[in-house]
Amino acid sequence: MANFNFKKCELSDLASLRKISIETFTEAYQAKNTKENFEKHVNHTFSTSQLTRDLLDSNTTFFLLYSEPGYRESKKKLVGYLKLNEGKAQTEKMQEHCYELERIYLAEEAQGKGFGKALIKKSIEVAKAKNKTELWLGVWDKNETAIEFYKKMDFVEFGTHSFKLGEEEQIDLMMKFKIE
DSSP, rough: OOOOOEEEEEEGGGHHHHHHHHHHHHHHHHHGGHHHHHHHHHHHTSSSSHHHHHOOTTTEEEEEEEOOOOOSSSSSSEEEEEEEEEEGGGOOOTTTTTTEEEEEEOOGGGGGTTTHHHHHHHHHHHHHHHTTOOOOOOEEOOOOHHHHHHHHTTTTEEEEEEEEEEEEEEEEEEEEEEEO
């Protein structure tokens, strides 16, 4: 497994957050959606103004994931990020003991190297520190690779909700992890 570290994202990290958000979302979903819907979603969700609002929301926390220098790299590199929500910031109304993992994104080049597990573990650690007993997420029902990954990480399906990408309504499987 690669060496890594997390950094809690602050307003001063806005440009880095925006860049990794657009890059990883594009890698994951651009080819699977129409150009118009994809661009509309990216231009809204990852706009400087929207990300600023998200960063200033006390119920939302972002973490940036950096790979540490290693054999092939001379400096640390931003490879992924998390967006975590509690209370009213959650995309669905949930009970007080629930914590949402709204975004978990990793650059393609970093996949399969243990970073995904590190992102999940960080989410659980943060939820635990906030005395939450369930971590939940929504994952596009057509994203079979991600669904399998979450199942391997002991998430179980518990419902569905709709997700709007541009003008298209898509279905997300809702999955949860019981925090011990």
